[in-house]
Amino acid sequence: MSMYFHFRAIRPAALRNSPAWLEKLFEDDWDAVRERIGRHREEVLDKGYLDHELLYAGTEGGDSPAAQVVLGGRPLPHPDPALPPFVLLTAAQAGRVAAYLAAADFDDLWLDARDLLLKSYGGQEAEPEIHGAFAAAHRDLTAFYGQTAHYGDAVVKWLVP
Secondary structure, X not given: OOOXXXXXXXXXXXXXXXXXXXXXXXXXXXXXXXXXXHOOOEEEEOOOXXXXXXXXXXXXXXOOHHHHOOOOOEEEOOOOOOOOOEEEEOHHHHHHHHHHXXXXXXXXXXHHHHHHXXXXXXXXXXXXXXXXXXXXXXXXXXXXXXXXXXXXXXXXXXXXX
């Protein structure tokens, strides 16, 4: 699998502010990750994660739940400066993101970002396929954050090389 953006739910009491500890969270093989995804304890976005950010955050920024769905949170630098930082969302932030996603209407989000997204994915001819892929990712992210909020967990994100 090529580079992807990885989300992992973590109990707040278990969360460490250590880059080495955070890196270990993402060392599992793909089969272990896939099993946790099935339980909505983990989620991944492929290399199009920046496009998902556009779908949610658009021009919003800062601490809004929409801006925290994909890339938002507190960055913690990786020990290797050539690698991207880890990103942490507190349990309260993850709960706000879950509430935002539960209330968000995907078709409204799609309409706002549609023209920009279709330019990157082959134009109007590709719309049914692209719409379906983004809708599926939206459902997966909504389930992930909903389950995370249900358990009161924090979220750690990392762009896995």
